[in-house]
Amino acid sequence: MRTGEVAQTHTVRVQEALRTAILEGRLEPGTRLRAETLAERLRSSRTPVREALLLLAREGLVEIEPRRGATVRSFDAADLADLYEVRSLIEPHAAARAAERIDEGGLAQLSEVHERSLAHDAADEDSLAALCALNEEFHGVIVQAAGSPRLTAAMSAVSGIPRVFRARFWRDGEQREQSLFCHRELLGAIRAGNGGLAEAVMRMHIQGARAFLVEVMAGEH
Amino acid sequence: MRTGEVAQTHTVRVQEALRTAILEGRLEPGTRLRAETLAERLRSSRTPVREALLLLAREGLVEIEPRRGATVRSFDAADLADLYEVRSLIEPHAAARAAERIDEGGLAQLSEVHERSLAHDAADEDSLAALCALNEEFHGVIVQAAGSPRLTAAMSAVSGIPRVFRARFWRDGEQREQSLFCHRELLGAIRAGNGGLAEAVMRMHIQGARAFLVEVMAGEH
């Protein structure tokens, strides 16, 4: 599959460890990221850590002020709205392309991810986390299946927001139901090769999520 | 303006030097990029060069094979088509937002860039190069004016193709005329705050460029 190729270099390993930590909320926004400390914790040295931080800065997950260090970026309602606006631009297009270009393997993978999603009832935190991860995987497979390296790159520059927000989302029964519904429809549309439908469903899916999250955040602050 | 902040660190300096060299064609596709050589040439050391290469890899301008080195990425017709497809997704949206959100400064900047474009007659290579650069600046200002950090990030993951292709474009009198026309219309629509019109013009602009370039490349190979 296309996604292999994950270089076994410290830089990449550190980058992924940090990204996961940030997305899962183990590193809170604002946390100062000191090279030496991270190097120790991740069994590496300052150089790979520095490189990873540069890459994560470009992903928008950390902020680097020259000569002053890196911190975990914090997200506010505006960021969330911005993020979802861009997603609602890119992902529907990706879905349409995916419907036209996906191959057997991709379809099987998509289907399998969806099946696994259905197996979770979101009764506990672990199940919730699993749902978040599966959701990301589902969307990732679609973007990949669009077969456009540039689109993938554009998405990756936009992808992540801390899972805290996403958890909020999946905790809500109605949203969960709506999402799984959309995923099922997406799967069907893509399998049928119906790009227009896939695009429309994805647009609804993302816009719905956006509306919910913005509302929730507005209510909290 | 938002774009300030250009860190005076070697990494960034090297990154920009390399990007410019690649985009201007001074580094041809396929060229092997050895850390030590570049470090010497750019009066730096291997570490910043390595970091710059990592970032450029993420921009899609160089390819890094772990343990085997970096090379200047080569572009074929498919890449070009892919690139322009993504641009024709992102930029019309950016234009619409820009029309709604641009401020006085941005408008002045956009207008000024357009004026300068008109001053070039594309009679010689220098003038042509200047037109390419101004065109990039024009589009850059619009994306910035959209006021969406994520959109900017997404674009930057997609931005550059070697200027060779763009030069081909600007050399063509009809395309040049069409482009300047579109830019004028864009400027007008954005100034008038007409997002829908700006979006439509931009879509036409990019689709037109795409069609021309794909055709030219197909004819050459």
Added chain:
DNA sequence: AGCGCCGCGTTTGCATGCAAAGAATGCCGG
């Protein structure tokens, strides 16, 4: 003669030294 194996040079990727820029602290003057 063809094929494969082994050793060598080159180059990457990681670790770490080192100077300089910020941040923190204490000292002195008002």
Added chain:
DNA sequence: CCGGCATTCTTTGCATGCAAACGCGGCGCT
């Protein structure tokens, strides 16, 4: 007692040492 300045201490960013991986070329084996 508080504010401003100098000094110290921390941390970054760059340079460079060093081991290990890759590719090449020569050598021996079949």
